Amino acid sequence: MSNDYILEVQNITKDFPGVRALDDVSFSVKRGEIHGICGENGAGKSTLMSVVSGVHPHGSFEGTVQVHGKNAQFKSVRDSEKVGLAIIHQELALSPYLSIYENMFLGHIKPRFGIINWDELVKRSGPFLKRVGLFDPPETVVSKMGVGKQQLVEIARALSKNTELLILDEPTASLNDDESEALLKLISELRNEGLTCVLISHKLDEVLSVADRITVLRDGESIRTYDTKTETVTKADLIKDMVGREMNALFPEKTPKIGDVVFEVKDWTVYHPEYHDMKVVDNASFNVRKGEIVGFCGPMGAGRTELMMSLFGRSYGSRSEGQAYLHGDEITFSSPHDAISKGLGYLSEDRKSLGLILIQDVKSNITNSSLPKLSKWGVVDSHREVHAAEEYRQKLNIKTPSIDQLVRNLSGGNQQKVVVSRSLLAEPEIFIVDEPTRGIDVGAKYEIYTILNQLAAEGKSIIMITSELPEAIGIADRIYVMNEGEIKGVLNRDEATQEGIMHMALN
Amino acid sequence: MSDSTLTEHTMSFGQFLKKNVRSYSMFIMLALIFIVFAVLTGGINFSPRNISNLFMQNSYVLILASGMVLVIIIGNIDLSVGSVCAFTGAIAAMIYNTGLGLVPTVILTMMVGAVIGSWQGFWIAFMRVPSFIVTLSGMLLFRGLTYVITNVTPISLRDEGFRQITSGFVSVKALTIGGTHYLSWLVGIIIAILFVFSAHVTRRNRIKKGFSIEPMLAFLLRNAFVVALIAVLSWKFAEFRGLPIVGIVLGIVVSILTFVTNRTVFGRYVYAVGGNARSAKLSGINAELVEFFVFVVIGSLAGLAGLVFAGYMNSALPQAGNLFELDAIASVFIGGASMSGGIGTVIGAIIGGLVMGVINNGMSLMNIGADWQYVVKALVLLLAVFYDIYTRRKAGLA
Numbered sequence: 001m002s003n004d005y006i007l008e009v010q011n012i013t014k015d016f017p018g019v020r021a022l023d024d025v026s027f028s029v030k031r032g033e034i035h036g037i038c039g040e041n042g043a044g045k046s047t048l049m050s051v052v053s054g055v056h057p058h059g060s061f062e063g064t065v066q067v068h069g070k071n072a073q074f075k076s077v078r079d080s081e082k083v084g085l086a087i088i089h090q091e092l093a094l095s096p097y098l099s100i101y102e103n104m105f106l107g108h109i110k111p112r113f114g115i116i117n118w119d120e121l122v123k124r125s126g127p128f129l130k131r132v133g134l135f136d137p138p139e140t141v142v143s144k145m146g147v148g149k150q151q152l153v154e155i156a157r158a159l160s161k162n163t164e165l166l167i168l169d170e171p172t173a174s175l176n177d178d179e180s181e182a183l184l185k186l187i188s189e190l191r192n193e194g195l196t197c198v199l200i201s202h203k204l205d206e207v208l209s210v211a212d213r214i215t216v217l218r219d220g221e222s223i224r225t226y227d228t229k230t231e232t233v234t235k236a237d238l239i240k241d242m243v244g245r246e247m248n249a250l251f252p253e254k255t256p257k258i259g260d261v262v263f264e265v266k267d268w269t270v271y272h273p274e275y276h277d278m279k280v281v282d283n284a285s286f287n288v289r290k291g292e293i294v295g296f297c298g299p300m301g302a303g304r305t306e307l308m309m310s311l312f313g314r315s316y317g318s319r320s321e322g323q324a325y326l327h328g329d330e331i332t333f334s335s336p337h338d339a340i341s342k343g344l345g346y347l348s349e350d351r352k353s354l355g356l357i358l359i360q361d362v363k364s365n366i367t368n369s370s371l372p373k374l375s376k377w378g379v380v381d382s383h384r385e386v387h388a389a390e391e392y393r394q395k396l397n398i399k400t401p402s403i404d405q406l407v408r409n410l411s412g413g414n415q416q417k418v419v420v421s422r423s424l425l426a427e428p429e430i431f432i433v434d435e436p437t438r439g440i441d442v443g444a445k446y447e448i449y450t451i452l453n454q455l456a457a458e459g460k461s462i463i464m465i466t467s468e469l470p471e472a473i474g475i476a477d478r479i480y481v482m483n484e485g486e487i488k489g490v491l492n493r494d495e496a497t498q499e500g501i502m503h504m505a506l507n
Numbered sequence: 508m509s510d511s512t513l514t515e516h517t518m519s520f521g522q523f524l525k526k527n528v529r530s531y532s533m534f535i536m537l538a539l540i541f542i543v544f545a546v547l548t549g550g551i552n553f554s555p556r557n558i559s560n561l562f563m564q565n566s567y568v569l570i571l572a573s574g575m576v577l578v579i580i581i582g583n584i585d586l587s588v589g590s591v592c593a594f595t596g597a598i599a600a601m602i603y604n605t606g607l608g609l610v611p612t613v614i615l616t617m618m619v620g621a622v623i624g625s626w627q628g629f630w631i632a633f634m635r636v637p638s639f640i641v642t643l644s645g646m647l648l649f650r651g652l653t654y655v656i657t658n659v660t661p662i663s664l665r666d667e668g669f670r671q672i673t674s675g676f677v678s679v680k681a682l683t684i685g686g687t688h689y690l691s692w693l694v695g696i697i698i699a700i701l702f703v704f705s706a707h708v709t710r711r712n713r714i715k716k717g718f719s720i721e722p723m724l725a726f727l728l729r730n731a732f733v734v735a736l737i738a739v740l741s742w743k744f745a746e747f748r749g750l751p752i753v754g755i756v757l758g759i760v761v762s763i764l765t766f767v768t769n770r771t772v773f774g775r776y777v778y779a780v781g782g783n784a785r786s787a788k789l790s791g792i793n794a795e796l797v798e799f800f801v802f803v804v805i806g807s808l809a810g811l812a813g814l815v816f817a818g819y820m821n822s823a824l825p826q827a828g829n830l831f832e833l834d835a836i837a838s839v840f841i842g843g844a845s846m847s848g849g850i851g852t853v854i855g856a857i858i859g860g861l862v863m864g865v866i867n868n869g870m871s872l873m874n875i876g877a878d879w880q881y882v883v884k885a886l887v888l889l890l891a892v893f894y895d896i897y898t899r900r901k902a903g904l905a
Contacts, residue, residue: 315789340791354789357782359849368779369790371772378771386718402719422790 005069006031006165006196007085012051012063014044016409021047022061023220029165034187034197036211038204040242040413040441044220045200046090049167053087054080067165081108084164088154090173090439091352096143100134101125103142104157128156132186146301148179155186159195166190167198172206173439176299176467177502184210202441204235216241243443251474252446254453258477259290261328262461263430268322270303270310270485276318281307282485284322288430288461293452295476296465298505303485304465305349308432312346313339326430340369345428347419349435349465351412355419358408362400363389365407365418369426392421397447413444420451431455432463437471449475469498481505532898533843533858534732536891540862544869551872552865555747558740559754563673563819565864566753567592567812569857571835572842573764574808576856577801579839580768580781582848583638585802587627587645588809588835592828594649595620595813600662600823603669613672616814617807623649624806625799632798646832653825662823671752673818678749688749695741699734706730753815760808764853777801782849837884838863841891862887 007029014022054074134152172180270281309316313336333339348354437445481504599616682689768774779787842859844851
């Protein structure tokens with residue numbers, strides 16, 4: 001049954017206003033395999049999946065999609081679900097204030113005489129939740145759970161719909177290593193039980209470890225498909241196909257010039273925004289020196305983002321205690337505005353809801369933080385504004401038709417560069433970057449690392465929160481390890497290993 | 508020079524039109540409605556008297572709409588403006604009746620409006636009570652206070668001076684020959700020259716700096732349209748009694764607000780907060796303060812509108828301002844603002860207000876009663892907003 005294709009995609013071409021997102025793409029997925037899809041940001045991976053799943057309805061693109069050997073003409077996602085397709089998007093699509101089981105059956109509840117038997121649904125959700133390894137009570141409201149668990153709810157939901165082909169778009173993007181590993185293991189198990197999976201991921205190691213076949217996309221074209229059983233594929237091969245060139249180093253070279261302590265935090269404690277007695281960060285102390293990149297590692301929920309956001313003008317938590325010193329003087333940041341004016345910059349991990357203003361153009365998104373600087377008597381100098389935005393577009397190599405383009409039309413990596421531009425334009429002395437390379441491709445990652453190194457070389461201090469340990473080891477000079485709201489320890493670059501960090505976090 | 512800007516330079520007129528059709532459709536709609544009523548009324552709605560009347564009858568709603576658009580851009584709503592108009596109208600009459608001149612009355616009334624705006628803005632921005640609730644409460648509060656200070660009886664004005672703000676005209680004797688008030692031609696010509704000149708300078712600067720520009724044909728058409736509009740208004744005003752004072756007041760309000768929204772840091776913050784409040788805050792924008800000031804602005808404009816309405820009625824009525832808030836809100840949405848915030852323009856709100864005004868006015872001229880006017884207005888609101896959402900979805904902006 002080697003030629004039993006569950007999904008065949010032929011010659012797909014899809015245009016967006018001004019951009020050709022997909023150009024004559026073909027690939028096919030065999031029944032019962034895990035099919036990895038790799039490609040840089042903007043290579044067309046997500047668009048391709050939207051075409052396959054009916055988000056882009058039949059007729060809005062050229063080419064054919066065949067499911068189970070039959071021509072599929074999906075008018076909406078509902079049509080694709082009917083034939084056993086399910087897609088789990090990068091941004092989870094759960095209703096935050098509903099419980100696990102309500103989310104699971106939302107949209108395909110079969111009521112009896114119009115009345116829903118909730119008890120029955122709770123019971124039915126049980127086996128699926130157990131299958132995916134989620135042991136929280138089904139009544140738990142999903143917004144109270146971490147992203148990793150929410151992901152599991154999505155998978156359980158897909159399973160409960162008799163899904164035969166599950167498409168996962170960057171499933172591990174917001175998961176830590178443990179969670180990622182568990183998820184990949186789950187996918188492999190489900191494959192062995194007969195489920196077919198399409199796995200879109202930037203993390204090539206993951207794809208290589210689980211995928212049976214791998215298709216690489218580049219600039220909207222399908223470059224080639226590898227079969228991991230019959231040929232040996234290495235990360236370097238994939239990277240070469242993705243970027244169209246060989247990439248020798250994943251991390252740029254650097255020679256740090258580290259000076260005195262610039263920023264120091266002592267005994268910082270942050271309380272939960274809703275449960276006012278609950279400590280989210282407990283007595284954290286750390287410092288950053290001039291020209292240094294300091295990494296913050298630890299599992300999800302370790303309190304890293306919460307610590308930094310609370311420092312950045314009390315943007316998180318009901319209250320906080322502790323002292324912060326800038327150049328040896330005690331300092332407080334009463335608001336993000338105050339923090340920015342005192343030299344802090346913060347790049348959020350959640351670029352769509354906390355970073356960007358999606359309905360505005362690239363230019364406004366870059367300049368929003370620095371308008372007072374670009375204006376006189378409260379009137380914006382549009383020429384200086386355009387120049388500033390244009391300068392950063394070129395400096396950071398943001399791929400956009402023009403700075404008047406709406407940011408929502410940009411790919412993830414380019415969106416990230418827009419947010420970075422905004423922070424840089426405000427000229428921070430201490431730049432906090434929270435998962436700066438989440439959900440962006442190898443090429444863009446390398447560019448972001450280069451920018452961070454450059455800033456450090458210019459004498460800025462960088463605090464980098466990251467869940468990717470190789471990244472922390474690759475570019476941080478020192479690494480603080482956090483877990484359960486506490487700083488567990490600190491490692492120098494030369495003594496840091498992935499195992500060492502995990503050990504420290506879990507002890 | 509990068510490739511991308513080059514492509515913008517060479518964008519053809521057709522492409523440009525296609526890309527910008529949404530921004531022009533409001534103007535086209537207004538013109539069409541006007542022409543339809545011109546046919547139906549045998550051209551009466553195009554008479555000099557009616558054109559002047561159109562501005563007077565709608566001035567207060569237009570003033571409110573141009574402030575309401577800011578409130579809606581930041582994703583809020585103000586239901587209280589009608590009641591605030593009644594309250595400030597009464598205050599204005601009281602101040603004027605003490606013998607203070609018209610100008611001090613205007614300033615003081617707008618200050619009272621600003622205080623009212625600060626009250627509501629305080630609860631909305633700093634105490635985080637939803638604007639719907641705060642202004643619903645304001646709607647009741649200021650209606651009640653109006654009844655208290657007026658004893659539920661109209662306040663008449665001590666002389667004819669007050670009503671000049673709404674029904675007065677500016678005309679210079681030396682420039683009035685044979686019943687034609689050439690002053691309005693003169694003002695019209697000056698404004699037209701200034702407009703064309705500044706448009707030209709902006710365009711030249713953009714070319715010099717290598718920024719993208721609209722095609723020449725579009726530039727010419729746009730300027731020709733504005734000049735023609737100014738010419739028609741000047742002509743109509745000249746043939747009637749001269750420049751309506753309320754038109755000047757409205758012109759000042761619209762110019763200032765357009766400038767503020769397009770060119771100032773505050774205006775840009777308004778759009779940023781409306782587009783994504785949380786992101787705006789993390790970008791260092793004091794979203795609360797922006798919200799607060801937007802309510803101060805709408806408050807003081809409600810003060811001005813209350814005063815203008817009192818001038819229009821030539822007395823301050825306790826029931827004044829009934830349903831003004833809905834007219835203002837409808838104008839803003841007809842003018843292309845988005846319910847979810849971040850999108851909308853002052854000019855759009857004015858066009859939206861005029862669409863409703865022209866329909867009202869035309870139907871009145873046809874002797875169609877208020878009952879049917881409501882029905883037609885309701886459908887126009889619904890269809891206009893539907894059209895906006897529909898075109899936005901097609902353009903991939905939804």
